[in-house]
Amino acid sequence: MKKNISIFFFGWFCGVILLGAIIVIKDFSEGMKSLGSTVEYSDIKVRQAIKESGIDLPPAAWNLFYAISGFQDHGVWITLTVPREELWGVVEASLHKNKKDFTSGIPDEFLDQVEMDKDQKIDTSLWTPKSIKSPLHFSIRKGSSYFEDWVIDEEGGRIFITRQNT
Secondary structure: HHHHHHHHHHHHHHHHHHHHHHHHHHHHHHHOOOOOOOOEOOOHHHHHHHHOOHHHOOOOOOOEEEEEOOOOEEEEEEEEOOOOOHHHHHHHHOOOOHHOOEOOOOOOOOOOOOOOOOOOOOOOOOOOOOHOOOOEEEEEEEEOOOEEEEEOOOOEEEEEEEEEEO
């Protein structure tokens, strides 16, 4: 009887290990398939991705865009439009900075184009930071491996964010 119970638990343990290995391999292979490709999200997924990236996204936000390219070294492009009266509230709640912390212009290292493979077709029509007439920006640099830039269009209520992790 003890031998049967031991065999049962050993088989159960091996089954759990095998199932875990299958799940890990499946997740890893799905991640490898997208290696180097830019991933674009829309509406519900984009709202979720923006919120998960630490942006205080109000329900009234529109013209949302979220794209990520790369695997370990990756770039992220986020843009959204909010009512102008909510713009600085979103920035303060998300970045913990206010208008006086921002500088005129667009930073030199700003990722102004969404990176994608040459055979990819992604609608980047919402990614228009160069169209801002009077941009304001704030940059975060952590060593040489991480940077984050926020570019604000007060007139249009637009926020453009790029993050690069190398």
